[in-house]
Amino acid sequence: MCGIFGYIGKNSNASKEVLNGLRILEYRGYDSWGIATKTNKKFVIEKHVGKIDEAKTNSQFFDLLSTLSIGHTRWATHGGVTRENAHPHLDCSRTIALVHNGIVENYEEIKKQLVKRGHIFHSATDTEIIPHLIEEGMKTNGFATAVRDAFNQLEGMNAIVVAYAGSSEIIAAKTGSPLVIGKSKDALYIASDASSILPHTKNLLFLKDNTMAILGGKVEILSLPEGKKEKVKFETVSWEEETSTKGAFSHFMLKEIYEQPRIIRNIAKTYKDSVLDLAKTIKNAKGTFFIGAGTAAYAGIAGTYFFSKTAGKHVNMSFASEFTYLLDFLTSKSLIIALSQSGETIDVVEPLTQVKRKGGTIVALVNTQGSTIYRMSDKKLLLGAGIEQAVASTKAYTAKLSILLMIAYAMKHDVENASSQLMTTALEIERILKESKKLKPIVDILTRSEHIYVIGRGVSYSSALEAALKIKEITYIHAEGLAGGELKHGALALISKGTPCIVFAPNDETYQSIISNATEIKSRGGVIIGISPKKEAIFDHWIEVKDCQDAVSIAQIVPVQLLSYQIAVKKGFDPDKPRNLAKSVTVK
Ligand code: G6P
Numbered sequence: 001m002c003g004i005f006g007y008i009g010k011n012s013n014a015s016k017e018v019l020n021g022l023r024i025l026e027y028r029g030y031d032s033w034g035i036a037t038k039t040n041k042k043f044v045i046e047k048h049v050g051k052i053d054e055a056k057t058n059s060q061f062f063d064l065l066s067t068l069s070i071g072h073t074r075w076a077t078h079g080g081v082t083r084e085n086a087h088p089h090l091d092c093s094r095t096i097a098l099v100h101n102g103i104v105e106n107y108e109e110i111k112k113q114l115v116k117r118g119h120i121f122h123s124a125t126d127t128e129i130i131p132h133l134i135e136e137g138m139k140t141n142g143f144a145t146a147v148r149d150a151f152n153q154l155e156g157m158n159a160i161v162v163a164y165a166g167s168s169e170i171i172a173a174k175t176g177s178p179l180v181i182g183k184s185k186d187a188l189y190i191a192s193d194a195s196s197i198l199p200h201t202k203n204l205l206f207l208k209d210n211t212m213a214i215l216g217g218k219v220e221i222l223s224l225p226e227g228k229k230e231k232v233k234f235e236t237v238s239w240e241e242e243t244s245t246k247g248a249f250s251h252f253m254l255k256e257i258y259e260q261p262r263i264i265r266n267i268a269k270t271y272k273d274s275v276l277d278l279a280k281t282i283k284n285a286k287g288t289f290f291i292g293a294g295t296a297a298y299a300g301i302a303g304t305y306f307f308s309k310t311a312g313k314h315v316n317m318s319f320a321s322e323f324t325y326l327l328d329f330l331t332s333k334s335l336i337i338a339l340s341q342s343g344e345t346i347d348v349v350e351p352l353t354q355v356k357r358k359g360g361t362i363v364a365l366v367n368t369q370g371s372t373i374y375r376m377s378d379k380k381l382l383l384g385a386g387i388e389q390a391v392a393s394t395k396a397y398t399a400k401l402s403i404l405l406m407i408a409y410a411m412k413h414d415v416e417n418a419s420s421q422l423m424t425t426a427l428e429i430e431r432i433l434k435e436s437k438k439l440k441p442i443v444d445i446l447t448r449s450e451h452i453y454v455i456g457r458g459v460s461y462s463s464a465l466e467a468a469l470k471i472k473e474i475t476y477i478h479a480e481g482l483a484g485g486e487l488k489h490g491a492l493a494l495i496s497k498g499t500p501c502i503v504f505a506p507n508d509e510t511y512q513s514i515i516s517n518a519t520e521i522k523s524r525g526g527v528i529i530g531i532s533p534k535k536e537a538i539f540d541h542w543i544e545v546k547d548c549q550d551a552v553s554i555a556q557i558v559p560v561q562l563l564s565y566q567i568a569v570k571k572g573f574d575p576d577k578p579r580n581l582a583k584s585v586t587v588k
Pocket of ligand 1: 296393
């Protein structure tokens with residue numbers, strides 16, 4: 001993860017250009033941030049721990065006259081969250097400034113050698129070795145060759161952006177992690193995503209892995225490791241710059257929860273042709289796999305139930321990070337459906353690279369146009385959820401479920417049925433949202449809890465996993481999602497007097513069995529919070545979610561999104577930017 005932004009151009013306030021870019025990129029990491037601005041053949045550095053808006057930005061720094069600056073928002077991998085570990089990092093002469101995304105797997109060996117040669121390090125990061133390695137190279141070579149040689153020595157998937165005080169160029173190189181170059185009339189930009197460049201230009205070049213770029217008077221692209229010149233091909237994208245403000249809401253997460261009915265209705269009305277087309281692709285494939293990470297993986301699990309029950313079709317699901325170890329099953333006829341909000345998650349990108357080598361077909365169900373997964377897929381369907389800012393995914397999750405349900409129904413040419421179920425679901429979510437204040441007594445109980453268990457069967461098993469994830473992500477309470485039948489095989493040992501347990505009991509084939517599981521918990525003193533259309537006597541607390549037929553998993557997650565949000569706020573946590581997490585995860 002980490003966000004990179006670089007500017008080189010005619011505007012003499014390069015630092016502010018970079019700061020504005022970093023604000024857009026902060027979803028990629030908000031442990032700390034920093035900027036290096038070149039002025040009078042030296043770098044002036046500004047670094048802070050914490051989020052950008054929490055820092056008292058040094059006005060002198062932002063008043064510097066400069067036309068070249070690079071910056072970074074950090075999500076810590078090597079080395080704690082400290083000012084010293086924040087990027088940019090410098091060499092001994094302080095004339096080479098560098099920002100980095102990725103992990104240098106062989107950094108310890110390189111560091112040892114550099115220490116022997118007298119280099120002094122100030123941070124605990126893997127990154128800091130890179131400017132020193134370039135410094136060594138520059139004893140015998142020019143800037144660009146030294147960057148190339150240094151980068152070629154790094155193992156792992158990395159992206160760097162580096163500037164030298166003695167040159168008016170910015171150089172970038174990558175073997176992983178996205179980098180996009182933007183060219184406007186007066187400037188060149190380089191960033192971790194297109195959205196941070198779109199306010200300036202739509203003329204973009206997505207840097208490929210194993211290439212480097214030299215940004216100066218013009219842009220040059222060279223292959224890695226050789227350094228052969230490659231064609232420089234900018235494309236003008238038609239994407240609109242998407243921005244999102246909180247509006248009247250106190251947090252993005254709450255706003256995004258409230259956007260769900262509108263998004264679901266839009267899918268119900270406008271996705272019919274696209275899902276019929278995808279259904280055809282699935283029918284023609286020999287072996288379909290859903291892959292995703294975090295919330296997207298849980299949407300994939302829900303998808304397997306939709307396909308089994310509605311379409312009578314077996315599909316496989318794998319956590320994307322595990323899929324790399326299951327690739328032996330793949331053939332050129334395999335179909336991989338990649339689920340991802342950001343379209344950048346490295347755990348998804350990595351196995352897809354291997355799928356491409358095997359010749360399988362990739363379908364992207366992503367929320368971000370132009371993202372890495374979007375670009376590497378053979379077919380793509382955007383989620384249409386609009387920009388999702390809060391780290392904990394809400395609307396992108398229900399959008400994925402809505403589309404997967406539509407595809408499952410499209411498999412049996414009954415897409416109208418799915419569409420009408422989604423319309424009912426959107427209405428029901430609106431009702432749940434209107435009654436959100438009623439959740440307060442449950443919020444009070446859960447806020448005091450150290451452990452929460454969530455159970456469901458069938459498609460509600462995926463709801464249980466996603467509900468527990470939402471609770472963990474933003475309230476920092478330990479929560480565990482389980483298949484109802486699994487409870488007695490272990491976790492029941494952890495239930496004692498007062499342990500809260502959320503039970504998804506929709507009006508489907510799982511009802512009787514999940515109520516039996518709830519009874520087992522209740523007999524051990526557990527407190528049952530039932531999410532169901534019916535008020536069972538066994539429930540200590542009841543959250544009503546009316547019958548939404550096969551779309552029930554879309555509606556019944558909403559009360560838990562609200563509960564998690566309200567608990568986080570009650571505990572004084574920032575639900576939009578939970579500790580240790582980032583919205584887009586581009587390191588392994
Ligand atoms: C991160 C986020 C999660 C998200 C997961 C997958 O861990 O914090 O909220 O579910 O990545 O992200 P994706 O963008 O691929 O859906």
